[in-house]
Amino acid sequence: MENLQLVSLENTDISTWDFSVLKAELQEYLAQYEGLVYTEESVKDAKRDRAELNKAKKAVEDARKAYKARCLEPYDAIEPKIKELTELLNERKKQIDDIVKEFECRSKEEKEKEVREYYNRISDCFGADADRIYQMIFDPKWSNASTGVAKYKEAVQIAVASVRRDLEQIGAMDTPFRETLRETYLETHSMDAVLEKNTELKEAAGKAGFTVSQEDGQERPGTPTIISTSTQKVSKEEGTILRIHASQAKLNQICDFMKAIGVEYEIL
Numbered sequence: 001m002e003n004l005q006l007v008s009l010e011n012t013d014i015s016t017w018d019f020s021v022l023k024a025e026l027q028e029y030l031a032q033y034e035g036l037v038y039t040e041e042s043v044k045d046a047k048r049d050r051a052e053l054n055k056a057k058k059a060v061e062d063a064r065k066a067y068k069a070r071c072l073e074p075y076d077a078i079e080p081k082i083k084e085l086t087e088l089l090n091e092r093k094k095q096i097d098d099i100v101k102e103f104e105c106r107s108k109e110e111k112e113k114e115v116r117e118y119y120n121r122i123s124d125c126f127g128a129d130a131d132r133i134y135q136m137i138f139d140p141k142w143s144n145a146s147t148g149v150a151k152y153k154e155a156v157q158i159a160v161a162s163v164r165r166d167l168e169q170i171g172a173m174d175t176p177f178r179e180t181l182r183e184t185y186l187e188t189h190s191m192d193a194v195l196e197k198n199t200e201l202k203e204a205a206g207k208a209g210f211t212v213s214q215e216d217g218q219e220r221p222g223t224p225t226i227i228s229t230s231t232q233k234v235s236k237e238e239g240t241i242l243r244i245h246a247s248q249a250k251l252n253q254i255c256d257f258m259k260a261i262g263v264e265y266e267i268l
Contacts, residue, residue: 014063026056104145112143119156125164129186133163136189166191177201180253201257 038046116134123130137159142152169191170181175198184197244254258265 012063014067017063107145108143111145111147114149115142115152115156118153119160122157122160126167129182132186136186137163163189166194170194173198175202177256180256183249183253204257 033049115138119134120130123133126133137156139155139159141147142155166185167182170178170185173181175181177198180201181194181198185191185194188194244251246254255265255267
């Protein structure tokens with residue numbers, strides 16, 4: 001390897017190297033290693049060859065690093081000055097950004113207020129649940145500056161009509177669990193969840209030995225009752241006092257289920 005020019009050039013300026021000549025010489029030199037097999041007897045030769053190749057690689061890498069450092073000297077000298085300028089620009093830009101963001105925030109709040117006022121005008125049918133339903137259907141895109149009045153009004157109308165239709169469907173279901181199902185809908189905004197909950201409650205009532213039917217055998221949607229399959233009566237004097245800690249919505253669900261399985265209860 002001592003005859004390899006890469007090693008002899010290790011202390012020269014890399015910018016003076018003729019890379020095409022060096023590449024050709026290196027390829028020719030390395031060709032002698034193709035198919036070379038080392039044995040236990042020639043392991044010393046392998047170590048010597050490895051050392052020579054490492055020496056050549058080090059010569060190339062050292063020349064590269066030295067040339068890179070020399071090229072970066074002018075940049076390293078000017079970089080702090082450039083950063084100082086960009087910091088001044090960023091400082092002023094941030095001040096303007098804060099002003100723009102504050103304006104956009106006020107504009108968004110005013111737009112959302114308009115949306116809510118319009119919603120209030122067309123959502124009387126939701127009663128006490130109007131606020132919950134608004135939070136459920138509200139789309140942040142409605143308060144964007146790019147969303148015109150006509151567009152957000154149309155979107156609100158569609159959303160309100162969809163919820164009204166779903167709630168009417170729940171109210172017309174042949175089930176005593178309407179309050180629970182309504183609450184399920186308001187929590188999930190999903191009719192699939194409502195149907196699943198209704199099935200779950202009916203199955204629970206069935207396991208308890210009760211069946212769900214219309215009040216007098218007549219088909220009158222909205223007036224379902226629970227009829228016990230058991231004839232055993234429990235006097236009002238019997239029973240257990242149970243203290244329940246729950247929200248009003250959860251309490252309504254509990255009461256619905258007790259009705260479904262024929263439990264008499266009093267709220268004191």
